[in-house]
Amino acid sequence: MRQGVIEENAGGMWLWLLQRLTAVVLIVGLAVHIVATHVLNLGELSYDNVAGRLAMPLFVVVDFALLGAGIFHALNGLRMVLLDYGFSGRSKTMLSWGLFVFGVAAFGYGAWALWPWLTA
Amino acid sequence: MPEATFRIKRHNPEKLDDQNGTGDDRYDDFTVPYESSLTVLEGLFYIQENLDGSLSFRYCCRAAVCGSCAMYINGTYRLACQTNVRHLDDGPITVEPMPHMPVVKDLVCDMTDFFAKYETVMPHIIRNSAPPEKEIIQSPEDRKKLDMPVDCILCGSCYSSCPSVWGEGNYLGPAALLKAYRFEVDSRDEARKERLPRFDNERGSYRCHTITNCVEACPKELNPTEAIQWLKGAAVRRRLLGRAK
Ligand code: HEM
Ligand code: SF4
Ligand code: FES
Numbered sequence: 001m002r003q004g005v006i007e008e009n010a011g012g013m014w015l016w017l018l019q020r021l022t023a024v025v026l027i028v029g030l031a032v033h034i035v036a037t038h039v040l041n042l043g044e045l046s047y048d049n050v051a052g053r054l055a056m057p058l059f060v061v062v063d064f065a066l067l068g069a070g071i072f073h074a075l076n077g078l079r080m081v082l083l084d085y086g087f088s089g090r091s092k093t094m095l096s097w098g099l100f101v102f103g104v105a106a107f108g109y110g111a112w113a114l115w116p117w118l119t120a
Numbered sequence: 121m122p123e124a125t126f127r128i129k130r131h132n133p134e135k136l137d138d139q140n141g142t143g144d145d146r147y148d149d150f151t152v153p154y155e156s157s158l159t160v161l162e163g164l165f166y167i168q169e170n171l172d173g174s175l176s177f178r179y180c181c182r183a184a185v186c187g188s189c190a191m192y193i194n195g196t197y198r199l200a201c202q203t204n205v206r207h208l209d210d211g212p213i214t215v216e217p218m219p220h221m222p223v224v225k226d227l228v229c230d231m232t233d234f235f236a237k238y239e240t241v242m243p244h245i246i247r248n249s250a251p252p253e254k255e256i257i258q259s260p261e262d263r264k265k266l267d268m269p270v271d272c273i274l275c276g277s278c279y280s281s282c283p284s285v286w287g288e289g290n291y292l293g294p295a296a297l298l299k300a301y302r303f304e305v306d307s308r309d310e311a312r313k314e315r316l317p318r319f320d321n322e323r324g325s326y327r328c329h330t331i332t333n334c335v336e337a338c339p340k341e342l343n344p345t346e347a348i349q350w351l352k353g354a355a356v357r358r359r360l361l362g363r364a365k
């Protein structure tokens with residue numbers, strides 16, 4: 001084992017904990033999402049009905065939580081997988097920052113799509 | 121007299137620079153007669169004494185307590201001294217060194233990294249308070265928590281079987297982390313900041329993705345995965361919730 005490896009790889013608790021917490025958000029959020037859209041069939045399938053539902057405070061909260069949790073969970077999961085392919089030191093830092101920037105951009109794009117229902 | 125055929129994977133480091141540079145890797149068959157019962161380790165002794173004196177393997181206690189003789193026997197991690205050929209399937213008995221490990225010779229693996237990682241987690245009781253007059257008292261309930269992890273004999277089977285170790289040579293691996301757990305759950309241990317950063321990092325507990333190959337591999341039927349999950353939780357309990365242990 002190379003000297004200094006443990007020191008270079010300090011941390012990891014927050015990412016692990018957030019992976020767990022976002023997994024819980026995904027279970028609950030996806031359940032709400034699937035039940036509301038596919039099981040309950042609130043009203044008929046029309047633009048006004050869907051728009052009305054998307055603007056309800058509960059769905060605004062659920063949708064933003066799902067957006068954030070989904071992006072974090074997927075990209076952090078991807079990072080875990082990629083770390084098995086020899087990222088360490090500088091390349092590991094670059095990988096983490098790359099995924100972070102991509103995640104923020106993806107969240108911004110998603111928020112932009114959800115924005116009209118926030119202000120509706 | 122019954123006979124057992126041993127099909128043994130050979131590797132000779134002195135032949136590493138031969139034509140194909142493979143260390144003369146091959147499988148050799150040996151026929152071993154026995155009376156009523158025979159362990160794989162006894163079979164290896166017979167071969168070494170009577171058929172091929174160059175066969176190399178590790179052993180010490182012959183009683184499943186030292187962990188030296190872990191091998192890949194018929195595609196399963198087993199202790200050679202604890203494996204009776206009567207309990208194996210008919211046909212040749214394949215004996216290989218533990219896979220995914222550097223091989224020194226024949227069935228002998230290089231355990232340098234394995235033990236370096238074991239030492240990394242400070243595998244000993246750490247005390248910060250003044251020593252008591254007599255022994256350090258431990259309740260039977262607290263002792264019970266050690267029942268599983270103290271049975272580890274550092275054979276390396278779990279370590280050899282772990283895909284996270286294959287992928288990342290600097291990952292501590294299941295045995296070292298199980299050892300960290302063994303001291304972290306010990307009521308006599310008072311380590312607060314000493315051991316924690318050694319397992320709570322991305323080459324420590326967080327590199328475990330609960331694949332559980334180690335649980336299947338362990339010849340002592342221990343559960344390193346559960347211990348590692350406990351360590352992940354322990355870091356949260358101690359760093360975020362301020363618990364002493
Ligand atoms: C019901 C929803 C989900 C739950 C409960 C869940 C749960 C989890 C948990 C607990 C982990 C941590 C594993 C570990 O500690 O090593 C994890 C890792 C991961 N998740 Fe999810 N997840 C869900 C959905 C998703 C989705 C939708 C994706 C993909 C877009 C995903 C991709 C990943 C990946 C790639 C990992 C890393 C695997 C690894 O540990 O190597 N998950 N998930
Ligand atoms: S946990 Fe089991 S397989 Fe791993 S080193 Fe200890 S005894 Fe061997
Ligand atoms: S020789 Fe000690 S465990 Fe087999």
